[in-house]
Amino acid sequence: MPSPSLQMPARPTGARIVAMGHYQPDQVVTNDDLVARGVDSNDEWIQSRVGIAERRFATTESVVDMAEGAASKAIANSGISVGEFDLVILATCTMLYPVPGGAAELASRLGINAPGAYDLNAACAGFAYAVNAASNAILTGQAHTVLVVGAEKLSDWIDYNDRTACIIFADGAGAAVITASDEMAIGPVVWGSSGENYGAITTNPDTHALIQDGQAVYRWATSTIADVGRQACEAAGVKPTDLAAFVPHQANLRIIELVAKKLGITGEGSKTAIARDIVTAGNTSSASIPLALSKMLERGEIPSGEPVLMIGFGAGLTYAGQVILAP
Ligand SMILES: CC(C)(COP(=O)(O)OP(=O)(O)OC[C@H]1O[C@@H](n2cnc3c(N)ncnc32)[C@H](O)[C@@H]1OP(=O)(O)O)[C@@H](O)C(=O)NCCC(=O)NCCS
Numbered sequence: 001m002p003s004p005s006l007q008m009p010a011r012p013t014g015a016r017i018v019a020m021g022h023y024q025p026d027q028v029v030t031n032d033d034l035v036a037r038g039v040d041s042n043d044e045w046i047q048s049r050v051g052i053a054e055r056r057f058a059t060t061e062s063v064v065d066m067a068e069g070a071a072s073k074a075i076a077n078s079g080i081s082v083g084e085f086d087l088v089i090l091a092t093c094t095m096l097y098p099v100p101g102g103a104a105e106l107a108s109r110l111g112i113n114a115p116g117a118y119d120l121n122a123a124c125a126g127f128a129y130a131v132n133a134a135s136n137a138i139l140t141g142q143a144h145t146v147l148v149v150g151a152e153k154l155s156d157w158i159d160y161n162d163r164t165a166c167i168i169f170a171d172g173a174g175a176a177v178i179t180a181s182d183e184m185a186i187g188p189v190v191w192g193s194s195g196e197n198y199g200a201i202t203t204n205p206d207t208h209a210l211i212q213d214g215q216a217v218y219r220w221a222t223s224t225i226a227d228v229g230r231q232a233c234e235a236a237g238v239k240p241t242d243l244a245a246f247v248p249h250q251a252n253l254r255i256i257e258l259v260a261k262k263l264g265i266t267g268e269g270s271k272t273a274i275a276r277d278i279v280t281a282g283n284t285s286s287a288s289i290p291l292a293l294s295k296m297l298e299r300g301e302i303p304s305g306e307p308v309l310m311i312g313f314g315a316g317l318t319y320a321g322q323v324i325l326a327p
Helices: 031-036 043-050 063-078 103-110 123-139 195-200 214-236 253-263 285-298
Strands: 014-023 028-030 054-056 087-091 116-120 145-153 171-181 190-193 201-203 210-212 245-248 307-314 318-325
Touching: 014 063, 014 123, 014 285, 014 318, 028 031, 031 043, 043 253, 054 171, 063 103, 063 145, 063 171, 063 285, 087 103, 087 123, 103 116, 103 145, 116 123, 123 145, 123 171, 123 190, 123 285, 123 307, 123 318, 145 285, 171 285, 190 214, 195 201, 195 214, 214 245, 214 253, 214 307, 214 318, 245 253, 245 285, 285 307
Parallel strands: 087 116, 087 145, 245 307
Antiparallel strands: 014 171, 028 054, 145 171, 190 318, 201 210, 307 318
């Protein structure tokens, strides 16, 4: 008897991001505002060490509220009807409770009827993992139109007495609509983890506030992430110098500048736009890449169809990067 082989749906040739959208809360919190809230720091120290001038904190908004704000804009920008979506992935690590996840509620609020829906937690690498998950679902014929959202409310998870962590984190959301396509516009993921460093970013078991070993994270990111970028470019068949944009996780401006320099995409003659959204948005974990990319697209900084390198990295420690073609 022949070994059984199960039927699979027809597979499309490719997957692509067709539209994006973002949401930031109205409340601007400057470094001086943090000091006024009792943080033992100052504007000069924060700007010079992490590159953040201000960030946004939610007031009444939840993670799902911000996800909905970003997703509605991405869906409107795509021109695709909500009836066509068959999968919703919410990348987040800051839901207040693990159950229920936010993806099904998000879909219901948006009027998407009964899609596959799940939350994905790879911390600050979450959006890059989620784009890969969406692309794989499409390429195996198991989804056609996918909503991927990165949304975080890190202001619920900070302790103002911990000045090495509370100055960095912020709130926001970014979303992408990803569909089956005749062309391949989402390159292979290069991903990995460094679980032996799991303690470098963690949460206080009593207060649940985020705690980080800043120097360990800085050393790891600056020694690992440029190679991930190089490998992601190679896997997609593009050279770093061909990139129209580099949109890394907005962890820290010094890390962004160093990684861009190692990739050889800064300075005179470079055609690569570098995302520096952290200056006014802070570190919004899995929301930071779609937030920054959506703004760059809105400002017309990235021509449609040009290659863009995204790299997420953070707690776990986890990382993932891929080249996409701009919508
Ligand atoms: C967090 C980070 C900014 C701290 O900077 P650092 O230069 O490593 O600072 P250190 O922890 O060595 O502390 C240096 C001094 O600054 C002080 N300091 C720390 N945070 C401070 C703050 N917010 N304001 C003023 N001084 C501060 C320390 O107390 C220490 O003082 P001391 O020398 O008198 O003891 C830096 O390590 C960093 O950016 N790491 C990467 C973090 C990151 O990207 N996280 C996100 C990952 S997704």
